[in-house]
Amino acid sequence: MTDVIVVGGGHNGLTCAAYLAAAGLKVTVLERRDVVGGAAVTEEFYPGFRNSVASYTVSLLNPKVIRDLELHRHGLKVVERKMSNFLPLGGDHFCVGEGRTKAEVARFSARDAERLDAYGDRLERIADVLRELVLMTPPNLVEGGLARAIPELLKSASLGRRLSKLDMTGKRDLLALFSQSAGDWLDGWFESEPIKAAYGFDGVVGNYASPYTPGSAYVLLHHVFGEVNGKKGAWGHAIGGMGAITQAMAACCRERGVEIRTGTGVAEVLVEKGRATGVVTGAGETLKARAVVSNLHPKQLFGKLVDEAHQPADFRERIGRYRSGSGTFRMNVALSELPRFSVLPELGDHLTAGIIIAPSLDYMDRAYTDARHHGWSKAPIVEMLIPSTLDDSLAPAGRHVASLFCQHVAPALPDGRSWDDCREEVADLMIATVDRHAPGFRASVLGRQVLSPLDLERTFGLVGGDIMHGNLSLDQMFSARPVLGAGDYRTPVAGLYQCGAGTHPGGGVTGAPGHNAAREVVRDARRRRF
Numbered sequence: 188m189t190d191v192i193v194v195g196g197g198h199n200g201l202t203c204a205a206y207l208a209a210a211g212l213k214v215t216v217l218e219r220r221d222v223v224g225g226a227a228v229t230e231e232f233y234p235g236f237r238n239s240v241a242s243y244t245v246s247l248l249n250p251k252v253i254r255d256l257e258l259h260r261h262g263l264k265v266v267e268r269k270m271s272n273f274l275p276l277g278g279d280h281f282c283v284g285e286g287r288t289k290a291e292v293a294r295f296s297a298r299d300a301e302r303l304d305a306y307g308d309r310l311e312r313i314a315d316v317l318r319e320l321v322l323m324t325p326p327n328l329v330e331g332g333l334a335r336a337i338p339e340l341l342k343s344a345s346l347g348r349r350l351s352k353l354d355m356t357g358k359r360d361l362l363a364l365f366s367q368s369a370g371d372w373l374d375g376w377f378e379s380e381p382i383k384a385a386y387g388f389d390g391v392v393g394n395y396a397s398p399y400t401p402g403s404a405y406v407l408l409h410h411v412f413g414e415v416n417g418k419k420g421a422w423g424h425a426i427g428g429m430g431a432i433t434q435a436m437a438a439c440c441r442e443r444g445v446e447i448r449t450g451t452g453v454a455e456v457l458v459e460k461g462r463a464t465g466v467v468t469g470a471g472e473t474l475k476a477r478a479v480v481s482n483l484h485p486k487q488l489f490g491k492l493v494d495e496a497h498q499p500a501d502f503r504e505r506i507g508r509y510r511s512g513s514g515t516f517r518m519n520v521a522l523s524e525l526p527r528f529s530v531l532p533e534l535g536d537h538l539t540a541g542i543i544i545a546p547s548l549d550y551m552d553r554a555y556t557d558a559r560h561h562g563w564s565k566a567p568i569v570e571m572l573i574p575s576t577l578d579d580s581l582a583p584a585g586r587h588v589a590s591l592f593c594q595h596v597a598p599a600l601p602d603g604r605s606w607d608d609c610r611e612e613v614a615d616l617m618i619a620t621v622d623r624h625a626p627g628f629r630a631s632v633l634g635r636q637v638l639s640p641l642d643l644e645r646t647f648g649l650v651g652g653d654i655m656h657g658n659l660s661l662d663q664m665f666s667a668r669p670v671l672g673a674g675d676y677r678t679p680v681a682g683l684y685q686c687g688a689g690t691h692p693g694g695g696v697t698g699a700p701g702h703n704a705a706r707e708v709v710r711d712a713r714r715r716r717f
Contacts, residue, residue: 188465188475188476188477189213189214189215189446189474189475189476189477190207190212190213190214190476190477190478190712190717191204191207191212191213191214191215191476191477191478191479191480191708192214192215192216192217192465192466192474192476192478192479192480193207193214193215193216193217193479193480193481193482193686194217194453194456194466194479194480194481194482194483194488194492195216195217195218195219195225195481195482195483195648195687196216196217196218196220196223196224196225196433196437196447196449196482197223197224197225197226197227197433197482197687198224198225198227198432198433198436198696198698198701199225199482199686199687199688199697199698199700199701199704200216200218200225200480200482200686200687200701201216201223201224201433201436201437201439201440201701202252202256202436202686202698202701202702202705203480203482203686203700203701203702203704203705203708204216204440204445204447204701204705205255205256205436205439205440205443205445205705206255206701206702206705206706206709207480207705207708207709208440208443208444208445209255209443210705210709210712212708212709212712213444214440214444214445214446215445215446215447215448215474215476216440216445216446216447216448217448217451217452217453217466217468217474218447218448218449218450218451219450219451219452219453219469219648220449220450220646221449221450222430222449223433223434223436223437223447223449224429224430224432224433224434224437225433225482225647225648226241226242226643226647226649226654227239227241227242227429227430227432227433227696228240228241228428228429228430228433229427229428229429229430229431230430232519232521232634232636233519233521233633233634233635233636234634235521235582235583235586236521236581236582236583236586236588236633236634237428237580237581237582237588238428238519238574238581238588238590239425239428239429239430239574239590240517240519240636240638241429241517241638241643241646241647241649241654242429242654242696243429243572243574243590243592244422244423244424244541244572244590245265245415245422245423245424245425245429245432245696246410246413246414246415246420246421246422246423246695247410247412247413247695247696247697248265248413248432248696248697248698249321249322249697249698249699249702250414250417251322251702252697252698252699252701252702255702256435256436256439256698257439258432258435258436258439259435261434261435261436261438261439261442262427262431262434262435262438263425263431263432263435264425264426264427264431265415265416265423265424265425265426266423266424266426266577266578267415267416267418267421267422267423268284268421268422268423268424268539268540268541268577269284269536269539269540269577270282270283270284270287270536270537270539270540271283271284271285271288271421271422271540271541272284272385272388272540272541272542272543273531273537273538273540273541273542273543274381274384274385274542274543274544274545274546275528275529275530275531275542275544275546275624275625276381276530276546277546278530279530280528280530280531280537281295281381281382281384281385282537282540283385283540284536284540288303289303289304291381292379292381292382295379295380295381295382296377296378296379296382298378299376299377299378299379299382302376302377303382306376306377309356309357309360310360310408310411311419311420312353312357312360313353313357313360313361313364313408314408314411314412314419314420315412316349316350316352316353316357316361317408317412318412319349320349320665320692321412321692321697321699322699322702322703323691323703324675324676324691324703324706324707325665325666325668325674325675325691326666326674326675327666327672327673327674327675327677328666328671328672328674363404364404364405364407364408365402365404365405365661366401366402366404366661367401367402367404368390368397368398368399368400368401368402368403368404369386369387369389369390369391369398369399369403369404369406369407369548370383370387370390370397370398370399370403370548370552371399371404372404372407373386373387373398373548374548380546380547380548381546383547383548384543384545384546384547384548384550384551385543386407387407387548387551388543388545388551388568388570389406389407389409389410389411390403390404390406390407391403391406391551391555391568391594391595392406392410392570392592392594393406393513393515393594393653393654393655393694394406394513394514394655394658394659395512395513395514395555395558395594395595395597395598396555397551397552397555397556398548398551398552399548399552400555402659402660402661405659405661405664406659409659409692409693409694409695410695413695422541424572424574424577424578426577426578426580427578427580427581428574428578428581429696432696436698451468451469451470452468452469453466453467453468453469453492454466454467454468454469454471454492455467455492455494456479456481456488456492456493456680456683457473457475458493458494458497458680458683461497461680461681462680462681462682463476463478463479463680463681463682463683464476464682465479466479466492477682477712477717478682478683478684478708478711478712478717479682479683479684480683480684480685480686480704480708481683481684481685481686481687482685482686482687482701483648483687484511484648484649484650484653484656484657484687484689485506485509485656485657485669485670485685485687485689486506486507486509486511486650487648487650488685489502489503489506490506490507493680493683497679497680498679498680499679502670502672502673502679505670506669506670509657509663509669509670509689510657510658510660510663511598511650511651511653511656511657511658512598512599512640512650512651512652512653512658513598513640513649513651513652513653513654513655513658514558514594514595514596514597514598514640514652515592515593515594515596515640515643515649515652515653515654516563516567516593516594516596516613516614516617516638516639516640516652517590517591517592517593517637517638517643518590518591518593518614518617518618518635518636518637518638519588519589519590519591519635519636520588520589520591520618520632520633520634520635520636521582521586521587521588521632521633521634521635522573522582522586522587522588522589522631522632522633523586523631523632523633524585524586524587524631525538525573525576525587526538526573526589526621526625526627526628526631527625527626527627528542528624528625529624529625529626530624538573538576539573539576539577540572541570541571541572542570542571542572542573543568543569543570544567544568544569544570544571544620544621544624545568545569550566550568551568551594553566554566554567554568554594554595555595557595558595558596558597559597560601561601562596562597562600562601562604562609563595563596563597563609563613563616564595564596565616566620567593567594567595567596567616567617567620568593568594568595569591569592569593569617569620569621570591570592570593570594571589571590571591571592571621572589572590572592573587573588573589573590574588574589574590575587575588575589586633591617591618591621593617596613596639596640596652597640598640598651598652598653599640599651605641606639606640606641606642607639607641609639610637610639610642611637613639614635614637618632618635639652640652653694654694655688655693655694655695656687656688656689656693656694657669657688657689657693657694659693659694664691664693665691665692666691668689668690668691668693669685669689669690673685674690674691675707676690676700676703676704676707676708677707677711681716682717684704684707684708685700685704686700686701686703686704686705687700688700690703690704691703
């Protein structure tokens with residue numbers, strides 16, 4: 188018997204396992220696929236071409252996780268983009284990057300350029316507070332006596348002390364960012380479309396919603412509290428792709444004695460007398476443990492692996508209504524040459540950036556409305572990264588790879604249509620969208636890998652293609668993620684924990700849910716609660 192079985196070898200499962208092993212527990216990780224990493228993997232998708240096939244860029248990976256797991260010693264190297272973002276516009280372009288943004292904004296609005304520093308300062312103050320909350324276990328709403336309530340009250344007091352660091356302006360900004368739409372927030376600051384589009388894109392990434400949907404301002408905020416090599420708000424690339432992160436995590440796990448078994452899916456979580464006691468694998472093997480930690484999406488765990496008889500009725504009903512579906516369509520393409528954009532045809536730093544094809548908030552709003560009615564937008568939102576401009580290990584000499592991260596498409600198509608029947612049609616549209624801005628792009632495509640929302644669910648367990656493992660809405664955040672009363676990584680089944688992005692603080696390659704869940708498991712182990 189092992190102490191803890193971790194179900195799912197995604198980055199949070201590996202992070203959790205590494206911390207548990209460091210605390211002296213015997214840990215086994217079970218991964219359904221033949222490679223660990225979940226959605227953070229690097230694979231060959233076309234002969235000679237490798238890429239981060241699902242998650243594709245680095246910023247949110249928590250610095251404490253990097254230090255504690257010694258990821259750099261285990262081979263991780265992250266390089267910053269030479270430019271943050273590049274937006275092709277109708278007859279013009281817009282660049283975002285250190286030392287560039289203010290001059291770029293001034294070309295469109297002197298007033299916006301003057302307000303840019305104040306905007307950044309106020310957003311950064313909020314982001315600093317949230318960075319402190321990322322590694323905090325949320326206060327959990329519990330039933331029972333005073334003994335159970337007091338620890339949660341102390342957590343609430345600690346949260347209050349953190350929020351009290353904000354002055355009144357900061358508190359008002361925080362309220363606005365949690366309740367307003369990204370569009371309303373940005374309209375209150377700026378008048379020119381390019382800067383609103385550049386910042387507003389963060390409000391629709393992994394969020395099947397209009398930039399004018401209330402709550403999307405928080406999604407914008409969620410994407411700005413990362414850092415690269417100590418530089419706050421920066422985005423970068425892991426040399427060797429996102430799989431370099433999870434391979435470094437796996438190396439740390441093995442060094443600490445963790446057993447990692449790939450090609451081993453789990454069919455059932457065993458529950459005896461109300462307590463998780465192990466798992467049954469897809470091959471029918473029974474594995475016993477003192478505790479089980481799930482890195483899976485909450486709907487997969489409680490909808491497929493835990494018998495309904497062991498779940499309280501209200502909890503089961505609310506997990507069934509847990510909203511998940513980010514409207515993401517993901518492509519990897521092998522290129523014979525770099526694209527040349529009509530508005531900036533020379534090769535340069537802009538090709539290392541996140542290239543955003545979405546010139547205005549109205550464009551993003553129409554894309555969402557289109558997708559709601561038709562299943563996908565005729566003028567879609569596409570972000571393209573060309574990581575081979577920073578990492579020549581991904582493609583043959585003189586060739587390149589590109590990631591296309593496309594919004595908005597419907598997680599489930601209307602009128603009963605299947606993504607299996609529409610996948611290639613939409614992929615052609617995405618290629619054509621880039622080609623309109625970079626003529627010749629379509630002709631340069633040597634091969635492509637296409638992942639619809641359904642493919643992302645089948646391959647990586649992203650229910651509804653949701654890269655966040657569930658909507659980042661107020662009723663699905665912090666203490667209420669995934670369900671109020673189960674926000675502290677524990678579940679209604681004793682000895683069964685969650686460590687995936689369906690728990691606080693949510694999606695992105697952060698490692699934070701795995702870090703936090705491990706802390707609670709170790710705490711229970713030391714209190715002999717297993």
